[in-house]
Amino acid sequence: MKKVIPLSLALFMVFLISAVVHVPAQVVLNYLPLPSQLGLSGVSGSLWDGRAAGVKWQENNFGAINWQLAPLKFLTGKVEAQVRFGRGSDMQITGRGTVGMSTLGPYAYNLIVSLPVAKVLEAAPPLPIPVEFTGQVELSIKSMIYDAPYCQSGTGSLVWNTDKIITPLDELALGPVVANFACQNSEITLNAEQRSQHVSSAADVVLSPNRTYQASAWFKPGSNFPQAFSEQLRWLPEPDGQGRYQFTYQGRLN
Template structure:
């Protein structure tokens, strides 16, 4: 073997080891992160590492770990398994994400987090305060236009309590089905998935346009303030339902 061949092989081996052991903390230090994002306590490598804290605006996510498959990069995609927190942390989650030139794909995603994390101190209309927890479960998500090509999942609003200048509304537990309809995000529920007598759906389309088509009827389990406010929605139909219809841009999006 010639000296030149030995040098080339040596350089290749060096580059392979350099890539395999590329430190996560160095990558974080040179990454062009947005001004509202900060990562601290990064350890491990690009392929398997963790960060003790990720801050996004006023939101904090603890104990983020990941595994990046090098084999996927050979065919032009990044396959990442991630885990966030545990039962003792406010926010927890896990799942698998794959990114390629065709878009994002996610499998077996689960997130558990409090409403306070989502709102992050935001000032809501009518001095509204919301307490409770959210659980998101996604079996499969495939990016499409405008939002999705495929989606199957559930969103649980747990022990939800709403309070504003008009009253107090303990809404309890609400289960929502997530799906994809002609590329649009669809969220649906019915009376078997909540105690509010609520049935219907909301569809998020292009330009953040949302269309709500639902109905609600009085039930004994409804908060008193909510039951008394139903008449403001309009006239009841023959089955005792009040209409809930809206079409417009989602505030804040």
């Protein structure tokens, strides 16, 4: 009898989880208190393996999303899903990875998000000079646990896959720009670098929970640094002993 009770409870839990995850996704969404800014259309499949043909947030179209829940994670007090999203997005954003919710808060790991750099710049303040940026920006989150205002912990990288920027003076070859970041108690540290025959550069940035930041950066002209840019170097402070022009910044995000 002592063995029958635990076995019965286990079988009941398996049955309950199976019943829940196979409920049609649209039925579940009808009872969820979704934010008014969120719009879902074309929902199909089950809670366990479903799809929404369109996802909108504040009238921005983020395209379709597919998800597949991991039922066994329920037994550990987590809700976790493999997701793929972005097809048909106005921002041309695409992504895939694992997201979830635990007692520690929302989390993600092995999450990759990509979009054109031009779409990123549309959300940024206008530049004082006409500069054309090309390529894709790819955010890779190795692991992250969210906590206000930024994150409880996390690591990842941000890669700008480009070959050049175009200015009224000339084109400047960059090559990939790679930035690795880490977060601990909402303090974010970022280390970026880039190298090409035109120029090499690096930057270190620290963003604090109170939205203040400190940054140090340098660049060094390469062997094929365009002449049009070389003529502008006279307006900068003298380089250091290694030929690097250094800068420091500090301030507060809006």
